Amino acid sequence: MVPGQRAAALGSDPRPSQLWSATFQRGCGCGKPSALNRPAVPSLELPACRGPEFLMLESVDLECVRYCVVYDSNTSSLEVPLKDGEDEDDEDNADSEDSIHGLASGAAVQYARLLAHLTRHPILILKGGYERFSARYHFFQTQKIIWMPQELDAFQPYPVEILPGRVFLGSFSQACDPKVQKDLKIKAHVNVCMETGPFFRGDAGRLLHIPVEDSLEAEMLPFLRHLCHFIEAHLQVGSAVLVFSTRGIGRSCAAVIAFLMHENQETLKRSWDHVKKCKNNMHPNRALVAQLLGWERVVLGDSVTDVSDPCF
Incomplete structure (x- = not known):
């Protein structure tokens, strides 16, 4: 996914690491993050980006959001190949332990870095994006957008x-x-x-x-x-x-x-x-x-x- 496409934010459990692999993990604030343990957490779709810029959602106060995951369609790495004519961002690449020459951050990573300045909690990136998540865990897909607190409380964590x-x-x-x-x-x-x-x-x-x-x-x-x-x-x-x-x-x-x-x-x-x-x-x-x-x-x-x- 590149600037100009859409990204989204999804709530889940925390893990202070670079890439979050969407796997079955313990909920209730313990262990690696998992949307599988909280299958109906609120999900927000961002407006389309204007060129290389990202739009911030004014309606969301990140300081009040403890668990935040950023995902696009298929992010599978902290970095993606540079397109012809693009400049390599040495500073961004230096931030990653897995930095490889000729690579630059993808849209989900770029947006996560922006959000990281607005909250003290970790901003996580969904490994494989929505494509991998929906393929592996299709039973957690839903068309429902608004959930009542008692409905969320009724969900049980998976193994x-x-x-x-x-x-x-x-x-x-x-x-x-x-x-x-x-x-x-x-x-x-x-x-x-x-x-x-x-x-x-x-x-x-x-x-x-x-x-x-x-x-x-x-x-x-x-x-x-x-x-x-x-x-x-x-x-x-x-x-x-x-x-x-x-x-x-x-x-x-x-x-x-x-x-x-x-x-x-x-x-x-x-x-x-x-x-x-x-x-x-x-x-x-x-x-x-x-x-x-x-x-x-x-x-x-x-x-x-x-x-x-x-x-x-």
Whole structure:
């Protein structure tokens, strides 16, 4: 999208990063931003730009807007190729860690930079723009423009997308929601809480239930190898897997971290950081952290991560 076309602003959760990937994330102010968790947030379409200029919406006080996402039709990078005859903006390019010679910011990035001067909150840019979002998450499209507060309050967050379209992390209530299963095309469950869900009962090929109590005495380490192989087998045939626990912040997070360590042959710290970016309020207890350290020894042959770090 270039100046002269249209851009839009959309509300969502915050993440102080350069590009926002529209994935399933935890709502309620935690984790990466996600319109999927707030599918009916207000969306404003800007008037057409006059030449290289952008028009500011006087009716919107950005200081009162905590979550703002700017998107155009298909922005997929912080920069787009320069057209013939255009000058490279060295100052703008210097602002990006991914600056490449011969590239300049696209319209969504340019407009986001303007908005950034008007608010102390992060201005986010939707990766892939409306085209990618509508293609991946068509079930969140609506023609409705005006929403009542009680209607917005009625919306429930969707599971976190750990691996796009493949591995999801959620709560027991989300695992019991038929609409979530249908929309995300969930084909298998990994249940690490004591409760029993309604889906895939009696189907050992699609349900792995590891009853782990929410306590410091609970053992998960002996089951991690089987858990990882179960998820791996479903990914190989293209099945989406939902991993869940009661609230989706402790045992299920530990299970997903263990899978990433196994799948990518990476450290506990690296897998932890990945899940933390997706779900900022995750909180496996200290016993689970210790067991993940033991799993790191199994995966890598040695303990690499320092779990005394405050981030754990």
